[in-house]
Amino acid sequence: MTEEKIIVTVTGQDKTGIVAKIATTLNECKVNIEDIKQTIMQDYFVMMMLCNITNSPDSFSTIKDKLTEASKSLNMTIWVQRKEIFDRMHTI
Amino acid sequence: MTMDFDVHNIMETIEMIKVHHLDIRTVTLSLSLRDCCSSDTKKLSAKIYDKITKYASNLAKCACELEDEYSIPIINKRIAVTPISIITESVDNPDFIHIAKTLDKAAKEVGVDFLGGYSALVEKGCTEGDKRFMASIPEALASTERVCSSVNLAGSKAGINMVGVYKTAEIIKKAAELTKDKDGIGAAKFVCFCNSVTDNPFMAGAYCGVNEPECALNIGVSGPGVVRWAIENMDKKADLGEVANTIKKTAFKITTTGELIGRELAKRLDIPFGVIDLSLAPTPAEGDSVAGIFQAMGLSDAGAHGTTAALAMLNDAVKKGGIMASSYVGGLSGAFIPVSEDAGMIEAARKGVLTIDKLEAMTSVCSVGLDMIAIPGDTPSATIAGMIADEMAIGMINKKTTAVRVIPVWGKKAGEWVKFGGLLGEAPIMKMHDCDSSVFINRLGRIPAPIHSLNN
Numbered sequence: 001m002t003e004e005k006i007i008v009t010v011t012g013q014d015k016t017g018i019v020a021k022i023a024t025t026l027n028e029c030k031v032n033i034e035d036i037k038q039t040i041m042q043d044y045f046v047m048m049m050l051c052n053i054t055n056s057p058d059s060f061s062t063i064k065d066k067l068t069e070a071s072k073s074l075n076m077t078i079w080v081q082r083k084e085i086f087d088r089m090h091t092i
Numbered sequence: 093m094t095m096d097f098d099v100h101n102i103m104e105t106i107e108m109i110k111v112h113h114l115d116i117r118t119v120t121l122s123l124s125l126r127d128c129c130s131s132d133t134k135k136l137s138a139k140i141y142d143k144i145t146k147y148a149s150n151l152a153k154c155a156c157e158l159e160d161e162y163s164i165p166i167i168n169k170r171i172a173v174t175p176i177s178i179i180t181e182s183v184d185n186p187d188f189i190h191i192a193k194t195l196d197k198a199a200k201e202v203g204v205d206f207l208g209g210y211s212a213l214v215e216k217g218c219t220e221g222d223k224r225f226m227a228s229i230p231e232a233l234a235s236t237e238r239v240c241s242s243v244n245l246a247g248s249k250a251g252i253n254m255v256g257v258y259k260t261a262e263i264i265k266k267a268a269e270l271t272k273d274k275d276g277i278g279a280a281k282f283v284c285f286c287n288s289v290t291d292n293p294f295m296a297g298a299y300c301g302v303n304e305p306e307c308a309l310n311i312g313v314s315g316p317g318v319v320r321w322a323i324e325n326m327d328k329k330a331d332l333g334e335v336a337n338t339i340k341k342t343a344f345k346i347t348t349t350g351e352l353i354g355r356e357l358a359k360r361l362d363i364p365f366g367v368i369d370l371s372l373a374p375t376p377a378e379g380d381s382v383a384g385i386f387q388a389m390g391l392s393d394a395g396a397h398g399t400t401a402a403l404a405m406l407n408d409a410v411k412k413g414g415i416m417a418s419s420y421v422g423g424l425s426g427a428f429i430p431v432s433e434d435a436g437m438i439e440a441a442r443k444g445v446l447t448i449d450k451l452e453a454m455t456s457v458c459s460v461g462l463d464m465i466a467i468p469g470d471t472p473s474a475t476i477a478g479m480i481a482d483e484m485a486i487g488m489i490n491k492k493t494t495a496v497r498v499i500p501v502w503g504k505k506a507g508e509w510v511k512f513g514g515l516l517g518e519a520p521i522m523k524m525h526d527c528d529s530s531v532f533i534n535r536l537g538r539i540p541a542p543i544h545s546l547n548n
Contacts, residue, residue, distance in 0.1 A: 007102060035097045050097045060161055079106055081163045088348040090101040092416075 004053045005034075005083040006060070008067060012076035014045035025070040026051060029058045050083070109164055112317035113380040114346065116353050117373050118168040119155050120293035121148050122300040122308045122366055125174040125209075133187045136179065137194040144171060144198035144207075147307055147363070152203035154360045158353055166353070167515075171199060172298035172310070173209035181221035188228035189235055196236035206281075208298035210241040213288070215250040217538070226259055230266035233278040240296035246286035246484035248491045252539040254481065260284045261477035261533075265500055268469065272502035275510045280464065283497040284480060286487030291367050292423040297460075297495060308366030309358040310423060313350030316372040317380040318342055319406075323388040335389060336409040343370060343413025351418045369423025370414035371459055372406070374434035376517040382406075382427050383436020394429075394437050395446035403427060404457035424493060426459025432512060432519035433464055442520050448479075456486045461495035466510045466521045469502040476500065478529035481539075489542050 010022060019036070026033060026049075035050040053063060064080040071078035108114040128139035148171055155166045173195070180186045192210060199207040210232055212222045229241050243260055246252040268276030283296045290301020293310035322342045323335060330338075350368045358365035374382045383394035386402050407426040414421045429451065431437045440446035448465070455461045461483050467476075480496045487494030501510045506523040 007097075009102060009106060037097065037099050039099055041103065046099070046103070048097070048099060048102055061157075064160065079163050082161050084352055085162045085164065085349060086101055086105055088352045089105055089345045090098070092344075 006051050006053055007081050007083050008049040009079040010047045010076050011044050018074055021070050021074055025066050029063045030056045108318050112321045114315045114318045115165040115167050117314040118170050118293050118312040119357055120170040120172050120298055120310045121151055122172045122304055122310050123147055124300055124306050125179050129179055131182055131184050133183055133190055137191055141194050141198045145201050148202040154357055158357055168205045171204050171207045172300045174300050175211040177212035177222050177225040192232035192236050192239050195239050199238040206238050206240050206295045208240040208295050210239050211299045213244045214253055214256045215244050215247040229263045230270050233267045233281050234270035241282045242297040244285045244288035246488050248488050249541050251541040252484045255536045257480050258477045261473040265473055268500045269502055276499045276501050279499040280516055283495050285495045286484040287493045289424055289493055293369050307363050309363055310366040311350055311354035312369045313346050314373040315346045316374050316382045320384040320388045336405055339409035340413035343410045344417045347414040347417035367420045367422030368418050370425045372427040375515055376435055381434045381436040383434050393445045394440040395450045400453050403454050407458055424459045429454055429458050430464035432517040438519055448522050455494055463497050465498045466501050466519045467498050467524055468505050468521055469500050471500050471524050474530035474533040477533045
């Protein structure tokens with residue numbers, strides 16, 4: 001079975017509890033975090049997570065809905081995308 | 093093929109989508125209706141309706157799912173069918189409007205924005221069936237919402253069917269007149285071609301050619317805003333070879349994204365993937381403009397001297413980048429220049445910098461032709477026919493696709509404003525030449541196909 005991977009990108013004002021909240025939500029969906037990076041871009045906090053959803057009992061859209069709800073409660077913007085879009089765009 | 097988990101790449105992709113309007117402009121289901129023929133209008137219509145609703149039932153739903161999973165907007169969902177002139181050829185006393193309304197109803201039922209293929213291919217001449225079909229086009233456009241129509245009038249190996257050209261000019265006038273309460277929107281759903289393309293996913297000219305398979309998914313990707321942004325980020329002193337290279341790289345990124353979505357959608361619909369058409373199609377949204385690319389290259393306005401050269405380079409570089417990214421690049425691929433759909437061109441037309449003559453020159457190097465141009469409602473048919481003949485000649489001699497989509501706006505004169513709304517945008521009505529073309533046009537006949545050697 002091919003692995004299903006997603007990239008979660010969270011942006012907004014830096015505050016406490018962002019990583020904790022998103023990671024908890026992912027844990028509830030039994031999604032494994034394979035890598036995590038964060039940086040500040042133009043005064044904005046940016047966090048990206050590479051996650052593996054292969055073993056999650058939830059569908060992509062359920063996971064996305066839960067993450068969107070979590071980011072709303074943090075007043076952050078979130079992008080949840082299948083990883084292939086980045087693979088295709090940036091590699092020959 | 094996986095990339096490193098790279099912050100810069102991820103942010104670039106998100107910025108291309110969010111700020112610079114990278115989108116999948118259209119997913120178009122190409123569907124053959126050749127097995128729907130019948131001698132009875134009602135039987136034919138029932139077969140057409142059943143086939144379209146069967147094949148396209150999941151198109152909109154699956155497209156929405158992909159939109160969500162990749163966070164890339166899919167703007168239009170469309171269907172292209174076999175030219176209806178061919179399907180109706182053997183119907184006894186066909187009721188064309190009933191058939192057009194059936195297509196409209198099927199399109200609405202499956203939730204697609206437009207259905208193309210109310211079309212005829214008459215570059216060499218018209219059959220009896222073609223003649224009666226073409227006469228029905230204006231009313232079909234006026235009595236439907238989502239049906240698009242096209243006619244191929246010329247080809248590099250056939251010449252120009254001047255009888256068809258004249259009839260087409262009258263179709264355009266009539267379609268605009270019948271929809272005068274909506275500023276002639278009927279004419280905006282009609283286009284005539286030279287060297288029309290059988291796998292084009294873009295409207296109004298999409299149809300499923302007779303050489304195409306039973307069904308296929310063709311995809312149109314766009315992104316003039318992304319190209320403009322890439323050029324704006326370059327050093328202002330970068331030479332044009334470097335600019336062309338940047339366009340190629342950007343086109344590559346746009347195309348790979350499009351192919352990913354196209355192949356995934358085709359898989360989910362369980363139909364073959366057809367082609368990806370990489371066309372820079374502007375929208376009235378700020379920044380999503382082909383004119384904006386010319387400005388980023390260093391021209392003050394679309395229409396400035398140098399615009400044709402800039403467009404030629406753009407069109408070629410887009411194709412080169414796209415070809416590298418996918419084995420199945422097809423359709424019209426290049427840069428569109430629809431006046432009313434491009435904020436920068438609207439502004440240039442308002443200032444009087446962008447004229448019909450300059451646009452005609454630009455069509456010799458762009459991907460299609462004179463597109464979405466509003467003209468005075470009282471323009472004589474012979475003048476419109478002359479304009480079409482000029483455009484067909486450019487395509488015929490240069491072995492490229494050219495097209496004309498003009499809207500004679502009833503009751504309005506040059507300089508007045510017209511609003512079509514949505515993606516069709518708005519535009520000032522352009523001035524046409526007041527000279528008389530009627531004696532030339534009324535000679536009718538067919539302009540012979542050109543010689544294909546001694547190229548100079």
